[in-house]
Amino acid sequence: MKLHRKTLEVKSSSGTDIVDLTREVLAAVKESGVKDGQILVFVPGSTGSVTTIEYESGVIQDLKEAIERLLPEGITYLHDKKWGDGNGYSHVRAALMKPSLTIPLVEGRPLLGTWQQVVLLDFDNRPRNRRVFLQVMGV
Amino acid sequence: MKLHRKTLEVKSSSGTDIVDLTREVLAAVKESGVKDGQILVFVPGSTGSVTTIEYESGVIQDLKEAIERLLPEGITYLHDKKWGDGNGYSHVRAALMKPSLTIPLVEGRPLLGTWQQVVLLDFDNRPRNRRVFLQVMGV
Amino acid sequence: MKLHRKTLEVKSSSGTDIVDLTREVLAAVKESGVKDGQILVFVPGSTGSVTTIEYESGVIQDLKEAIERLLPEGITYLHDKKWGDGNGYSHVRAALMKPSLTIPLVEGRPLLGTWQQVVLLDFDNRPRNRRVFLQVMGV
Numbered sequence: 001m002k003l004h005r006k007t008l009e010v011k012s013s014s015g016t017d018i019v020d021l022t023r024e025v026l027a028a029v030k031e032s033g034v035k036d037g038q039i040l041v042f043v044p045g046s047t048g049s050v051t052t053i054e055y056e057s058g059v060i061q062d063l064k065e066a067i068e069r070l071l072p073e074g075i076t077y078l079h080d081k082k083w084g085d086g087n088g089y090s091h092v093r094a095a096l097m098k099p100s101l102t103i104p105l106v107e108g109r110p111l112l113g114t115w116q117q118v119v120l121l122d123f124d125n126r127p128r129n130r131r132v133f134l135q136v137m138g139v
Numbered sequence: 140m141k142l143h144r145k146t147l148e149v150k151s152s153s154g155t156d157i158v159d160l161t162r163e164v165l166a167a168v169k170e171s172g173v174k175d176g177q178i179l180v181f182v183p184g185s186t187g188s189v190t191t192i193e194y195e196s197g198v199i200q201d202l203k204e205a206i207e208r209l210l211p212e213g214i215t216y217l218h219d220k221k222w223g224d225g226n227g228y229s230h231v232r233a234a235l236m237k238p239s240l241t242i243p244l245v246e247g248r249p250l251l252g253t254w255q256q257v258v259l260l261d262f263d264n265r266p267r268n269r270r271v272f273l274q275v276m277g278v
Numbered sequence: 279m280k281l282h283r284k285t286l287e288v289k290s291s292s293g294t295d296i297v298d299l300t301r302e303v304l305a306a307v308k309e310s311g312v313k314d315g316q317i318l319v320f321v322p323g324s325t326g327s328v329t330t331i332e333y334e335s336g337v338i339q340d341l342k343e344a345i346e347r348l349l350p351e352g353i354t355y356l357h358d359k360k361w362g363d364g365n366g367y368s369h370v371r372a373a374l375m376k377p378s379l380t381i382p383l384v385e386g387r388p389l390l391g392t393w394q395q396v397v398l399l400d401f402d403n404r405p406r407n408r409r410v411f412l413q414v415m416g417v
Contacts, residue, residue, distance in 0.1 A: 001140045001279045003314050003417060005384070036142050038179060038274065040316060042382050045391035046332045053234040054185045058217035059227060066210055066231045071344055078336035088337060092344045095331040099394075100380050102239050104181050104274045106144070111272055113184035116238075133389055135316065135382045139142060140279045175281050177318060177413065192373040193324045197356035198366060205349055205370045241378050243320050243413045245283070250411055252323035255377075278281060 004032030004136040012122035012130050016064045016093075020055045021132060022117040025103075025110060028134040035108045037138010042100045044131060047090040047124040049097035055117035067093060073125075090123035097121060105138055143171030143275040151261035151269050155203045155232075159194045160271060161256040164242075164249060167273040174247045176277010181239045183270060186229040186263040188236035194256035206232060212264075229262035236260060244277055282310035282414040290400035290408050294342050294371075298333045299410060300395040303381075303388060306412040313386045315416010320378045322409060325368040325402040327375035333395040345371060351403075368401035375399060383416055 006028045010019055021041065029039055041050045053063060077088025101118070103110045112118070120132055145167045149158055160180070168178055180189045192202060216227025240257070242249045251257070259271055284306045288297055299319070307317055319328045331341060355366025379396070381388045390396070398410055 001417075005314070005382070036144070038276075040380055040382055042380075042389060044389050044394065046330060046394040051234050051237050052185060054218075054230055056218065056221070058219075058221040059230045059234075062216045062218050062227050062231050063234050066235070070209060070348060077340045079332075079334065079340050080336075082334070082336040088340050091332055091337045092340050095329050095337075095341050096344070096375065097235065098237075098329050098376075098379060101237060102179055102181075102241055102380055104144070104179055104272055106272075111181060111183050116183065116185040133382055133384075137316075139140075175283070177415075190373050190376050191324060193357075193369055195357065195360070197358075197360040198369045198373075201355045201357050201366050201370050202373050205374070209348060236374065237376075240376060241318055241320075241380055243283070243318055243411055245411075250320060250322050255322065255324040278279075 001139060002032060002034050006134045008132040010120060010130040010132055012128050014124065014126050016067060017122040018060050019120045020117050021120055025118045025134065029105060029110060029136055032136035034105060034136045034138040037105050038102050039105060039110060040100060040102050040135040041118060042133045043120060047087060047094050048130060049094050049099055049121045050101040051097065052116045052118055054115040087125045090125055093123040140278060141171060141173050145273045147271040149259060149269040149271055151267050153263065153265050155206060156261040157199050158259045159256050160259055164257050164273065168244060168249060168275055171275035173244060173275045173277040176244050177241050178244060178249060179239060179241050179274040180257060181272045182259060186226060186233045187269060188233050188238055188260045189240040190236065191255045191257055193254040226264045229264055232262040279417060280310060280312050284412045286410040288398060288408040288410055290406050292402065292404050294345060295400040296338050297398040298395050299398055303396045303412065307383060307388060307414055310414035312383060312414045312416040315383050316380050317383060317388060318378060318380050318413040319396060320411045321398060325365060325372045326408060327372050327377055327399045328379040329375065330394045330396055332393040365403045368403055371401040
């Protein structure tokens with residue numbers, strides 16, 4: 001059983017930036033030499049999440065608008081009254097969408113559909129230098 | 140450490156079909172011989188998700204209606220303007236609910252509650268032959 | 279490869295109780311002796327979930343209010359008509375937020391941000407004695 005880890009440095013912009021990490025995920029799996037197992041993608045911090053989506057500008061915008069409808073930026077959050085960071089909505093979005101995702105590996109590749117990319121969602125209200133952690137486990 | 144994998148073929152209907160996979164999950168764990176570890180359930184593609192719920196017709200319908208309220212089919216999605224598949228809402232639903240779920244195994248069984256079943260959510264707008272991937276890992 | 283498991287007993291109150299489990303998660307990782315790997319946090323049953331959030335009273339309340347807006351308690355659920363438990367909304371909330379979370383371990387510690395705690399969300403409409411399962415896997 002091998003364990004291989006890699007930390008990505010991702011520059012993200014404010015306003016629910018959605019960043020395609022698929023190339024980096026594929027590279028980490030290749031470097032690991034793992035053929036059969038899984039990759040865990042995890043973003044530390046409480047204003048980011050990870051999921052999969054077709055990385056196509058239309059549906060990326062659809063997802064941003066859906067999140068804004070569900071968890072609007074412009075309403076009152078108690079977090080902002082206390083801390084004044086103005087990113088209460090970012091915290092709530094990240095808590096609902098969670099910071100981790102696990103993808104199985106088969107024959108040395110993540111088992112993603114053709115139109116399925118791995119993305120970081122950065123919900124914060126300012127540009128960030130994000131760290132995204134990749135852990136490959138398997139044989 | 141053992142790794143055992145199995146691909147399920149699932150016929151799903153359109154309109155947020157919710158399919159009980161518990162029997163297949165239990166079978167895969169049994170076949171694997173793993174007593175202590177975990178099972179990863181993953182649906183490749185960008186219009187499906189996996190979660191747990193009590194598989195009871197009332198609450199299954201409640202979940203469908205909640206998803207329709209949160210992420211309605213009938214509003215405008217940019218994805219549909221570009222690609223014309225009419226399933227922009229399916230992509231957004233799947234991105235929010237994610238394609239994977241990990242369940243721990245204890246004494247050779249998934250640690251599910253009595254009223255907790257493993258389900259595929261197929262959000263697509265047409266019937267699909269889905270593949271669902273099961274990976275059992277442990278000792 | 280080590281596998282270490284621990285079951286927490288958590289007393290939760292009704293009304294989307296959000297309970298900080300970080301101390302217990304840290305303790306389980308330390309007990310396991312695992313330096314490099316991951317911890318799976320899983321709540322059996324169909325009315326609870328696990329996520330991460332900054333455990334600060336303002337944003338905890340913001341999250342509760344967001345969940346109530348998205349999936350209100352006071353509307354009609356078919357589950358309640360059939361079973362009369364009055365917790366149809368709890369089931370739908372838990373299905374959407376899922377029962378599991380995986381966190382990577384680096385140098386013997388979960389890779390959490392400073393303002394990122396691991397929490398149980400108990401959506402049930404009555405106080406519960408919850409079991410939360412922790413599984414540490416790695417080397």
